[in-house]
Amino acid sequence: MDIEEPDIESVASNAIENESHPQNRESLREEKSPVQRTGSKAPADYSDPEQRPPIFKSAIHEIVSCMCLTFAPCAASMSSAAYQTSLTATSEHFKISGGQLTWCVSGVMLANGSCLLLMGNIADAFGRKNALLFGYTSFAIFALIGGFMNDFILLCVFRALQGAAVACGTPAAAGFLGATYRDSRRKNLVMSCFSIGAPIGGASGYFIAGVCVSILNWRSVHYFLAILYCITSIGVLLFLPNDKRIDWKHAKKIFKGLDYLGALMSLSGFTLICFSLTQVDATEKRWRTPYIIALLIVGLALVIGFGFYETYVPKTPLIQMKMFKSRNFVLCICIASLSWMLFFGILNYNAVLYFEQIRKYSVIITACCFLPQPIAGSLVSLFAGFTMHIIPGKYLVTIGCGGFIVSSIIWATNSIHRNYFLGPFWSFCVTVLGVDLVYNVANRCSLSSVERSLQSQAAGTFNTVIQLSSSVGLGISTTILASRDPYYGQANQADHLEELFEGMKYCYYVGIGFSGLALILSLFLDIGVVGSVKR
Template sequence: MVSQADIGDNNANENIQVNDLTIRNKSSSFDSERDFKTEIYLGNDEKLLSSSEKDDEFINENDIERQKTNYSELYIDPEQRPPIFKSAFQEFICVFLCIFGPAAASMASSAYQTMLQPISEYFHVDGGKLTWSVSSVMLANGACLLLMGGIADAFGRKTAMIIGFSMYALFSFIAGFMHNYILLCLFRGFQGASVACSTPAAAGFLGSTYKDSKRKNMVMSCFGIGAPVGGAAGFFVAGVCIIAIDWRAAQFFFTILFGFLAILVFIFLPNDNKIDWNHCKKVFKGLDYIGALLSLSAFTLICFSLTDVTSAPHGWRTGYIIALLIVGIFLIGVFVVYELYVPQNPLMPMQLFKNKNFCLCMVIASFCWMVFFGMLNYNAVLYFENIKGYSIIIVSCCFLTQPISGILVNIFAGFTMHIIPGRILMSIGCLGFLGSSIIWATVSIDRNYFLGPFWAFILTVVGADLIYNIANRVTLSSLERKLQSRGSGTFNTILQLSSAVAIGLDSTIIQSKYSAYGTPQQNNDPVALLHAMKYSYYFAIALAGSAFCVSLFLKVGAIGKAKK
């Protein structure tokens, strides 16, 4: 038996015996990812792998090495603090910083959902065009997540997070000065693209640092708080900024927040390897730029056709709307075929799609995120502001239910994922979205907040957090360590693009039942507006119900359960 002290020192030529597996450490430094070389042997001393001879090869021996990385190899007890952290405080700060990777895009999008009315009045924009101030962040983030994963490969995860947070702060600052609506949407798109650099890096760092364990469950549950709770927090941030100053203050708040976070990443996150510019050139030459262009073009055309249909001269009978939608769908097919057969290093690790559980998880997560961001939360702002007549600060307080309940749900997930099978947690999450959709579909103008929306918000967060946690862990456990960041990028890409498409679908559904939607006369008939919104909720019920049916076919057991 090897004690913790035996593996904590940075001594060269150290042999570690773990049952029948021997790991021979050939490096005296744990700080350099590139210099840490290992050789793995079976009990009969037959050499299986030398990472100095085979660059990042992957072996699958009863899944023992599936999650092995050069960080997790440094210790035996999966429940101990990884030795790359010098203290519990540093570990806490690093996990906290990683949470803001997935939180950034959803926070910026939800903030602008709260600010739709002042933005509409300032720029004199309404209808489908107004939704671009929200969906531009999610669309750019989703389209660039896979490509930006290459920056993490080239420069290291710490550097990628610093670049992502810094650029996000910079473009937030520039967007705060925009007086042209198109330029505002453009720089908000740059916000989404820049933070796409940090999301896969953060997920890859956490996934590669921790062994499968209850400790990792808790850490990844904290990471899962990012997207849903970050989105809910965006509502509150925007409400306070609008009341205190004006809508531009939210942009400057993001500048200060993420600029400060970039400094903290530089100080606290463990050092990566020194940048090897020759390696960087090879990475950038090998990036799949054509695949990125195809995916961006496809989803931009689809989102444009779905959002602009409300302001098109003849609605769905307008020629360019149908044409762009068909071209967008066609480009998705081209993208899939291209990724399968052409690039040597495709944007998406295509072996992911050979995993049945991953495919089912992505279908479930996609349907539920369409419900979450595209229908429930987006329409909730419309309901509180335009139908109930609440002030912006009251609307922000209404949304506080989500981050508070989200923290509690993630704590629950962290303590139970090693006990409760993942398929059951996924089914519970789908039922949460289904219950929330039903509540919103039956809500009336006069219903009290605590008799309807309050419970809907709680059920929404139960669904979002449980599904994100399980789907994220299934994604990371399906890939070897060198593809952890790309796997996370694939997962978050699907979520972001699903959200962007859903906002367009939501606007189309409401406008088809209430022709004044998206016009200055939109609020003249609150009863008719609410009636039209309910058709969107009916569609949300169908999506959540379909996701629940799909979850019944999952075969995901307890995650992080100790191996005997």
């Protein structure tokens, strides 16, 4: 099928603003037009879709605005990757190791993924520009506070608050772009640059942390992120075109109708699952520990219960289950989930362990080892932006899944002292081939595979899935390492590096299975070209 891009309301912050929600019909009738509602000209106001949208005064204005928007999906992945690289420094400071340590990384992704759909309503209640300002500013504040923490639990709490705060940014930014650009090659390029945010932000996070930790300490990573998003907030304030004014009556209706119980069930379920998976190595009896099994069962029950609850109970659910009637949407969600469990939870997490703990590289050298990811990833995203209107999306996704398989095989066959340029280097290059192609095509397809009234939730659901999948992937990695390496998470772990390396290989074997399953699923996609202009 050829993908038709969403129209002016395609990717707004949450489906509450859509006409399908009874509680919002009255407020929609009160609004006069898209132009009055957004404070900017609608895409229909200009005839040539390849020209610069009239809301931008110049090319510089357009570029800076799009750069500010790209930092929305970048925030959670950049911070998670940066905190992952600084795990060794954090471990030495707090005297914590093993799966427990991953909480300071997965907390960001868990909170971001669980709050994404709920927090997205801020854009509808207060406007997209205001939502971005709130998200970026709160992220900067919590990052700054986290840098002063001397308690590991409080550190994890403030990192989780970072993820929750910026959760309103991604749907607001996507909504702005969807409402501004018409279906065209120009929109393909802009959306590809926007899509760079999540994967390239994650890859760049490794280098940022490497520089910060080597020059100062792990706290400087927090300070850097606080400064970066403070500057980005100023950029949004000065350059992003004005959005709608706050309608407090309308905002009250929205917050009154939010599905708070659904958000609590999803957050609790995934938190318990990740806790049970990462806490195994900290217990004496491992999987024979009763509370580990009990929490895992309760977490799975909550996630399953969340699905039934969303289907039958709330009038305005966080996730409209009828979205899953679209085969392409379901396949894209499954492929993206497998890809992000593999990319962040298995490949990159174990790569950090390999470089820092087995090869004994410094943080800055480890960061340099990850440099091929942002460089190659930027090129792949630009390639996708220039070719999605020519090459069918199905083929691009299949190529991306193939890249994941090759990367997993390279790591699975890697020897403990293999030269970097004979193994890991090529793995990083083909890994981003998978990440960027899958993200670009699957994200766009998710928006276009469902009816107009569900496109907002499709965008939120897609980004929610990849964040939660990253957390689950980390839990799977730590579980495998704990089961194969009896010294993992123990005080004498550094004395048994051969066992750790062998345990990592089993993670890569699972990664081959994940990527192989994703490749098989991609063969059943029915995605044509994206962004072909209809005149």
